[in-house]
Amino acid sequence: MEETSIIISGFGGQGTLFAGQVLAYASMEHGLEVTWIPSYGPEMRGGTAHCTVIVSEEPIGSPLVRNPDVVLALNLPSVDKYEDIIKENGVLVANSSLFNRQITRQEINSLLIPANKIAEEIGMSRLGNMIMVGAMLAMKPILPLDVVKKSLEEHIPERHK
Amino acid sequence: MEETSIIISGFGGQGTLFAGQVLAYASMEHGLEVTWIPSYGPEMRGGTAHCTVIVSEEPIGSPLVRNPDVVLALNLPSVDKYEDIIKENGVLVANSSLFNRQITRQEINSLLIPANKIAEEIGMSRLGNMIMVGAMLAMKPILPLDVVKKSLEEHIPERHK
Amino acid sequence: MAVTGWIVVDDLYCKGCGLCIEACPQEVLVLDKERLTPKGYHPAKMTQETCTGCGICAVVCPDAAITVYREKPEKVARR
Amino acid sequence: MAVTGWIVVDDLYCKGCGLCIEACPQEVLVLDKERLTPKGYHPAKMTQETCTGCGICAVVCPDAAITVYREKPEKVARR
Amino acid sequence: MAKELLKGNHAFAEAAIRAGVEAFYGYPITPSTEFLEYMSARLPELGRAFVQAESEVSAINMVYGAACTGKRVMTASSSPGISLMMEGISYIAGTEVPAVVVNVMRGGPGLGNIAPSQGDYYQMIKGGGHGDYFPIVLAPASVQEAIDYISLAFDLADKYRALVHVVVDGNMGQMMEPAELPPLREIPDKVPDWAVSGAKDRDPNILTSIYIDPVDEEVTNLRLLKRWKEIEKNEVIYKEYEVEDAEVLVIGFGTAGRVASSAVREAREAGIKAGLLRPITLAPFPADRLRELADRVKRILVVEMNSGMMLDDVLRLVKGKVPVEFYGRMGGMTPLPDEIYGEIRRVAENKGPGAQDPREDWIPRLEKVIAGEK
């Protein structure tokens, strides 16, 4: 498997950074090289937070990417921001709970899932972010699901259990 | 006349810097190039104060000199410090009021005068420094005496008149 | 006749912090859960007619989002 | 018999500032105009025998130049 | 120990702790704040010293004080905070006491922003403080390297009674990577003989940077300079990729150098003979190695996250043997692999002599890039 670049983006409170960390931990456990880098700065600035995760079998040069292979967009601004820059044949997973518009780019593989709704249904309203990760893995199996599950369980903050 | 370098050195209170300034003013009035540079730093450090005056017909490069043409030594430490570095055939004028030893170097023109004593005799005890300058000019007439007199009168602080 | 007043909350500024709601002595304010401001907040809105136009909500609003009006009875000037 | 004292002024430190002279209640100190210290000051010195060894001079001396002694009468212990 | 997924600033701080740092004095500033926050939790529980100083001016002078005791001490800050430390840094250098200063660089000048940058190269390498002094400057490019070289920083500081700067950019401080931490070192209880500790059964130790007689100061300057020459001989560190047969030599440090390695790989895949020299000691600079390579390669491309600072050192050392070109991003922008790859291609094909100042050709190119990104 060659290098895969993933951007996860959403509102401050949606756990985008955490979702990326779960993937990073899982990749490490799975013996892969990985980098995780957030958009940083005073949270209070509000707006969207995002992180970039790069997973690879070789040592990773750039922790940043211009055209990601995969984007998890947890809100509309994120869809607007990233839809156009996803790599050809890349993957876009978008959270349709927070908007209702179509994905215009055709040559990318896009999936709309009502992550918030699903999360509430299974009684874990805070885990919309992980629903998205799951959906992504289904489309692009860069990691075994159970490895990701395991790292989620190990790293989820007490208060969210 | 080519460049003449003069060092005037003595205790803090002896007016060594002022004597140098009088020479500098006079040189300027007389249409010569001149630089005056003091040993600077917190007076309170005590010890000796000295200044270097360079007089010349051409623009002056270095305001400092290693082997001066002329030295006015107002106290013993100054004689000790400068006797050896005066240029060959240079001039040393020393204030014998504050010490009694011979000048060892023979090939320089040295003059011992009891400047303090003379100054007191003529009732200007503060002007020992100028007595020395006068003596120097007698030995090395780089400036007309009256020009120096004039600049002395113009620049002497009120309280010393 | 009781003096009555009303307020206008500007969506551009309101962040739905709720301080006006806590402060209002008439308890006529709530957050509008139906609506989102352009910045993504549920803005404050009036629920009843009993606002006195006292302006306390405006005094506590950190975002100067509230404009307060009051209706005052008045005699018609004679010709 | 009056207690008597004396002081020793160390030329290495004394700067002839004269503060001890002003401070001495017995007025037994002066600057020694005859002598210059290695640093070129006229040091303080005692002029009379009436020093009580009170140590005030040492208290005011900025240069810790003064050592103060006092002579004390004393009975000879019996064998 | 096994690898853990570590956040840059936390890893740097823990690495310092493992290396035996006994005191951290600092002041919060993005993007280095987590460094201080981590220390505020860890050091007290280890019974070591932590003080959130009232300012960076105070912080560096606290460091100065602790350094005089011979204990391992450090501070960490970011660009504006580092500027406030310049007087203290010059004092530390002038007093010849060991200390480690970490600069997590951000965009400047002035308040600028909190994004990653390499714009403090001059300040850190040439001495932003007054007078003649020579800090050792380490520029790691991954969390693991940072861990390793922060330990080294303390060893070098002690070995040469020197000031050691570790410079990283905001990316490094904020990113997470798998890395391995060394075991916790024993803290040696013997005090260096020059340190202050109370003059018991020995003559007093005086630590000062004042040499009021210029003759003494000159001797001191000379001592510092000769020590620096020693350091230049002994302590140069750099990493290389594919330089053996390289025709285009890319030179970059820290994140810029790391990103460049992706671009070099891409270039090789495209059949371009590119290689990378990534200095880890920016001071002492790998001068001899660069001179050797300059005799072999056809062209050099310097990549930085500033307006061309290390570039000056490269130009000085290459002495015009081969054309040197420059590509930089500024103000908190990080160049991406495709940009650098594009530059490598361009340089590989360029047969021109190269401008007197490589920045002259670069400015219009960068303007295009910026326009393109808008």
Place this chain on the structure above:
Amino acid sequence: MAKELLKGNHAFAEAAIRAGVEAFYGYPITPSTEFLEYMSARLPELGRAFVQAESEVSAINMVYGAACTGKRVMTASSSPGISLMMEGISYIAGTEVPAVVVNVMRGGPGLGNIAPSQGDYYQMIKGGGHGDYFPIVLAPASVQEAIDYISLAFDLADKYRALVHVVVDGNMGQMMEPAELPPLREIPDKVPDWAVSGAKDRDPNILTSIYIDPVDEEVTNLRLLKRWKEIEKNEVIYKEYEVEDAEVLVIGFGTAGRVASSAVREAREAGIKAGLLRPITLAPFPADRLRELADRVKRILVVEMNSGMMLDDVLRLVKGKVPVEFYGRMGGMTPLPDEIYGEIRRVAENKGPGAQDPREDWIPRLEKVIAGEK
């Protein structure tokens, strides 16, 4: 006006007053203190602003404030004080407001001493502050030059909304020379349109150095860089002596350059074809002129009162065309004409290739000199 015998620091201050400085904010430090003392007497009587600040940190930020009003403002200090100004200086540069900073350099690093030095070259020229900025740096070598170039400093500051440093050493601040002061200039009462003065009948003016979005910061950095390139084109100043047929080119600035002129004269008298290039703008450096001369001369000798800082710039520009040698005194020592003359003789006879780092040959020579002076 006729020549007067003027003391450096006083002349500099009066020159600034004649040039229309409306505010001086500073803090005492030897050897620049007379500058502040003079201002404390003159400015109030002219109804202009003088504040003895609580520190250099505060002083430079007062300067920053006044600079934002578009009025002519300055400070003067010496090495350690300048180090404390580095953050403020970077802010001034980043906000693009005009200001003049005079550094009367003394021996360092650290507290060092109060004797004349040129050890702050890096700090003043390369930017001792954080981030990418480019101060203009003027280095006069006589009281008259200082008077002339301090006036120029204000004009350049206004012309480019730039930070201008004037660097002299302690000798210059303390010496007296005959010199002529210009007449007192009218203070223009029109406010620059970018300055803050109260937003009456216009949109508010905002002056800041924060560009939180790296894209904006990069554009700002680029603007500063391009402005600098303009300055490099327009504002280079230098003096030359006997360079026409020179085989040995001596390069030195300030007092070192001035002393060198005596040595060059001596050398010429002794039949040695020596010449002197004395940069007055250290930044922008007379690069083109140096390149031309490097094509003509046989050897170059750089003379400084530091451990070899301008030397690096010379090496970068000469690109190995001719051997470059170095002679420096440090720590407050001023080289004397005979020393430099001796060096010129030596260099004139030396046919060797010259070391990679000229300082390597110089260190042992300096050690001999020091031993000899003891």
Place this chain on the structure above:
Amino acid sequence: MVATTELIYQRPESFTDVHTHYCPGCTHGVAHRLIAEVLDEMGLRENTIGVAPVGCSVFAYRYFKMDFVEAAHGRAPAMATGIKRVLPNNTVFTYQGDGDLASIGMAEIMHAAARGENISVIFINNAIYGMTGGQMAPTTLPGMKTTSSPLGRDVELAGYPIRMSEIISNLDGAGYVVRRSLHNPANIRKAKKAIRLAFETQQRGLGFSMVELLSSCPTNWKLSAQEALDFIAEKMVPVFPLGDYKVHPTLESLKV
């Protein structure tokens, strides 16, 4: 009978139309509003130059419709001094947080007050570093948890809260120094009056003026907007007593 509509309150003239970046419920906004209202009432907008600090209020200049400069962290009083000395007829004020004013800027504020600079200082005491994510401030309460005092401020190691108003009132150059709070309508009204008096002090050349405002930081205190106001009333006021610490005699007579 007809009825007329009376405008009781509207957004001040001295504000721009920009949505602030402050967190919901943060009383930085209230402090901003009061300043704007006072400058409106005194008709000073076009004459005023503001000095923004480094802190959450770093962008204050976006929200006030007047000339503004952005100071280095802690140096606002020095910058304001530099401005006021060359523009004595302009109204100059600084707006500073507690890290800015009481920590890194301690020397600058003390000396501006000692010099009696005719500037007005609005000092936002929220007991924490907001912008950088909640580190300890000199004003942090004993035992209070912050990101740089994770176990709560240990006074043995990290020292005690600094009461700036009390301290600055010791300086002869200070003309008006008071502490107010923003935690409820009554106190907000008092705060506004104080801000008015601070600017009156400057107008009359009575020296340095400072209004310390106890302010909330819901985000870093990890409280709701309303809980944060209660925290001020219950926890902060006891440590930072509200009151007048220095009032120039001329002001006492003043009716505003």
Place this chain on the structure above:
Amino acid sequence: MVATTELIYQRPESFTDVHTHYCPGCTHGVAHRLIAEVLDEMGLRENTIGVAPVGCSVFAYRYFKMDFVEAAHGRAPAMATGIKRVLPNNTVFTYQGDGDLASIGMAEIMHAAARGENISVIFINNAIYGMTGGQMAPTTLPGMKTTSSPLGRDVELAGYPIRMSEIISNLDGAGYVVRRSLHNPANIRKAKKAIRLAFETQQRGLGFSMVELLSSCPTNWKLSAQEALDFIAEKMVPVFPLGDYKVHPTLESLKV
């Protein structure tokens, strides 16, 4: 009857044999002597680390027979903090002039006191900058002529003298803060007692201690040594009242 010789006073152990560079009659020397005497009496010489300032006392380390460091101008309290935190069992003191402590070092002294650092500060208030040749200090008296206030300190432009002891006594971290004078034997004795108490404060871990000493600068005041002492008594004491500004309860009971 025989008589025995009693040694009433001799130069303290804690002094070296070096002639000081201070001007004749400068009471820096008295302050030095008192510190040395106290350290002798407490047997602390071998345990003490001194921090010299930048000022006339820059060379203090030449005169004390103990470990010493030389701080940057104004930063002695920060440097002392850095030392004390890693060597808590050593006695650490700073010696600072009024320019050093009250001007450039204002932030460092205030925060060292606020943190309750267990260090002792000897603060020499001579109302002027001695080392640099007599410029105005924050403590310069109104109307007093200095080389940077040639017409006398104009309080309108240059502000008012700062009374550091009063100010620092407001900080909860301070355990002992007093002002004494060196102008006559009685006051010198009181000053010594205060210095003793400052070091006792540190020994007992009672927090920050500072002794402010009114001291003479004959050279820059342009007075004789004795006139300078009279100047302290007549001109300085009224502006800087002698007294105890903060005394930790534990100390009151202490007999020294």
